[in-house]
Amino acid sequence: MTQPAPVSAVGQFPTTRMRRLRQSDWSRRLVAENHLTVDDLIWPIFLVDGDNRRVPIASMPGVERYSVDVAVEMARHAAEVGIPVLALFPATDPAKKSADGEEAINANNLVCQAVRAVKAAVPQIGILCDVALDPYTTHGQDGLVRNGYVVNDETVEMLCKQAVVQAQAGCDIIAPSDMMDGRVGRIRVALDAAGFESVQILSYAAKYASAFYGPFRDAVGSANSLGTGDKRTYQMNPANTNEALREVQLDLAEGADLVMVKPGMPYLDIVRRVKDTFAVPTVVYQVSGEYAMLLAAAQQGWLDRDKVIFESLLAFKRAGADAILTYFALEVARKLRSAGK
Ligand SMILES: NCc1[nH]cc(CCC(=O)O)c1CC(=O)O
Numbered sequence: 001m002t003q004p005a006p007v008s009a010v011g012q013f014p015t016t017r018m019r020r021l022r023q024s025d026w027s028r029r030l031v032a033e034n035h036l037t038v039d040d041l042i043w044p045i046f047l048v049d050g051d052n053r054r055v056p057i058a059s060m061p062g063v064e065r066y067s068v069d070v071a072v073e074m075a076r077h078a079a080e081v082g083i084p085v086l087a088l089f090p091a092t093d094p095a096k097k098s099a100d101g102e103e104a105i106n107a108n109n110l111v112c113q114a115v116r117a118v119k120a121a122v123p124q125i126g127i128l129c130d131v132a133l134d135p136y137t138t139h140g141q142d143g144l145v146r147n148g149y150v151v152n153d154e155t156v157e158m159l160c161k162q163a164v165v166q167a168q169a170g171c172d173i174i175a176p177s178d179m180m181d182g183r184v185g186r187i188r189v190a191l192d193a194a195g196f197e198s199v200q201i202l203s204y205a206a207k208y209a210s211a212f213y214g215p216f217r218d219a220v221g222s223a224n225s226l227g228t229g230d231k232r233t234y235q236m237n238p239a240n241t242n243e244a245l246r247e248v249q250l251d252l253a254e255g256a257d258l259v260m261v262k263p264g265m266p267y268l269d270i271v272r273r274v275k276d277t278f279a280v281p282t283v284v285y286q287v288s289g290e291y292a293m294l295l296a297a298a299q300q301g302w303l304d305r306d307k308v309i310f311e312s313l314l315a316f317k318r319a320g321a322d323a324i325l326t327y328f329a330l331e332v333a334r335k336l337r338s339a340g341k
């Protein structure tokens with residue numbers, strides 16, 4: 001028989017045993033501090049021209065580009081399981097790309113067609129659109145290039161027009177992903193002037209110049225265009241943390257309703273600092289390279305696919321994220337639903 005612990009040892013081993021609460025499933029569930037739910041998920045999908053088309057993306061196994069009709073069908077599946085928001089990314093026909101990316105402000109471009117079609121067929125799901133020029137420029141940069149430099153103010157004017165065109169198509173959340181200075185404020189003014197004061201702005205506020213975007217650039221076809229170029233004159237240096245807080249502060253002051261940290265897994269510290277500092281809706285993007293990384297290891301049999309997916313998403317919740325853009329959204333939502341969550 002064990003001797004009763006002396007009073008001085010109460011609160012320490014052996015009276016205190018952390019494993020007591022971990023002993024059974026009911027107990028682990030009872031004391032879980034964070035939960036992943038369907039309401040946390042934003043599903044990014046890629047669009048391609050044509051009808052009844054599903055085009056695989058080599059570097060993102062399991063992810064396909066959908067023609068608008070298929071995207072509508074997918075939106076229905078997403079709504080059925082309660083996914084709140086769909087993010088639409090166009091893979092633009094190279095023939096429609098130009099140096100200044102004018103296709104971005106064509107009210108009948110692929111993404112606007114998709115927004116209209118999804119809104120008409122599945123009105124209960126929210127639609128998010130990126131604002132940036134990279135799907136439309138021959139050089140693959142997010143802005144206008146003058147003398148080899150991505151110019152800020154002229155780009156912002158173009159982004160304002162792009163935002164309005166997308167809002168006119170029915171987009172609910174405008175998400176500037178370009179990292180130009182001052183674009184959130186200008187886009188807010190432009191949206192309001194066009195009568196879209198209810199359209200939300202989700203700012204990609206702390207967006208890093210990351211190598212984890214590689215597969216996305218394949219998916220939207222901007223990788224070839226960008227070539228050996230990079231985005232370090234506008235996206236953030238991965239070395240920095242305080243700068244992320246400054247970016248978020250400025251975007252909130254300019255009227256952002258929600259802010260994003262991107263990439264996700266390697267930047268959980270930034271998610272936590274942003275959430276603790278500003279206490280505003282904080283979104284995280286589990287980007288294409290994170291998806292590719294998890295799946296590649298799972299395909300080799302080196303990681304348990306389902307477990308790492310759920311663990312990676314729960315980690316975002318633990319870091320303070322309110323919502324997660326993830327290519328796993330539909331699959332995860334279905335699994336959560338069938339588990340009754
Ligand atoms: N500005 C476009 C944009 N919007 C989202 C991503 C990346 C998303 C992902 O990797 O999943 C990018 C790529 C980039 O900035 O080069």
Ligand SMILES: [Mg+2]
Nearest residue numbers: 179180181247
């Ligand atoms: Mg900024």
